[in-house]
Amino acid sequence: MIHLNGVHFSYEGREVLSGIDLDIASGEFVALIGPNGAGKSTFSKLLNGLNKPTQGTVTVAGLDTKKARTSALARKVGFLFQNPDRQLCRSTVRDELLFGLELCLTDKADIQARLDKTLADFHLDPALNPLTASRGERQRVALASLMALTPQLLILDEPTTGLDWRECMHTMELVTALNRQGATVFMVSHDMEVVRDFAQRVLVLNKGRLAADGTPHEVLRRTELLSDAALLPPQIMQLSLSLGANYDDIDTCEEMTESLIRRRLEK
């Protein structure tokens, strides 16, 4: 689905990404983590053609991003920006969704069906004005307008920042549902719990290179590597690591509770 070969990227001579090779298969759920300013947003924009590599090649859904027009890629790739306001430009949710749908589709009946389904899935009021809605709602509208198109690849730049727990879970459930239907998900996140719970694969970006690539279980345990990238594992993993021996394989609170109870019973 995604194929990066020796990719370098610079902004006006200042190199942000230096030498990245990466393959992501169709249907994977990948999280990208790293310190502020590491180039995570820059990296994500390489995947939908907004940024073109200064060196190397990026292939997404069979298209070379250097040759394909960004608008052609838009039909296959949905991109949720860090700041959803930039994406919203209509005064009702209904118009906003229609605007996105009509940009990429032509079949009227199909558009109407997708509109209705999305409004229902996202519990959105079609008459709501997204420009004056709350931050969580604006984010939901922006995501809805992308998901209505059922993209093959969904890129999310910090989708849960600024959302409360319920909104966060709701967003992640919708994303997971799309992922189960076969879409590839690429998510930038600062929330290690979200990464642990939803991603199948974690990439760590630090100093312009991929410092780690593996399952959350492996990567989030490498405390030294994470602290070098100004990151901390989820608290329960820190606890399990410091307890050592019989506990250091535990990722979640549920597993920890289970293990503690079992040990007590054994005694």
Place this chain on the structure above:
Amino acid sequence: MKGMLQYVHGNTILHKVPPLLKLLIAIAICAACFSTRSLLVLLALIVLDVILGFIGNIGRQTLRTLCSLCKFSSIIFVLQIFFVTQGNALVTLPLGVRITDEGLRFSAMICMRLIGATLPLTVMLTLTRLPDLTRQLVKVLHVPYKYAFAFTTAIRFIPILARDMAAVIEAQTARGVELDGNFIKKLRLLLPLCVPLLVSSIRKIEAGAISAELRGFHLRGKKAA
């Protein structure tokens, strides 16, 4: 577009000249541009602007600004040619459209005036710290602080707006708006995109006003009670 009008730190003579004097020089160059009709003088003034840019150690940036101004004015140039019909026809197109020597001269003059008047202002503003300018406006010209502050804040908003516009264009391109097409099509597509830009600017202005109030802006200039 990026970084336009943003203060560039430096240690050159132009950085040390008092802000008001700089503004005065810039306005003088602008005025000269609009009072002359000679293309040669206009060209000299533009060269002077570029030299000023190099003295202020922002030569490359000045050339980049000049480049984008040229692109913009070439559109005006083309439109203008068709509206001036006096003078000797050089080329006659169908439908009675004539391109005249006077038309060419006039269009060139308009474009060079535009460039010559914009460039000194951008160069000077890039070399001036806005708070310094505010201070001088208040101290030397006795402009009420409120207005001086509003003026400099407005200038500071230009680069922010430009950056926001770039971000909005990026976001909409990602959705499939085809902004990589021709100019007219681009303009038609860009207009609705001004909505998010407007919304984010108003939010920023509001936030700026509130934060100024919170820091006691309205107390300024009044006697402490």
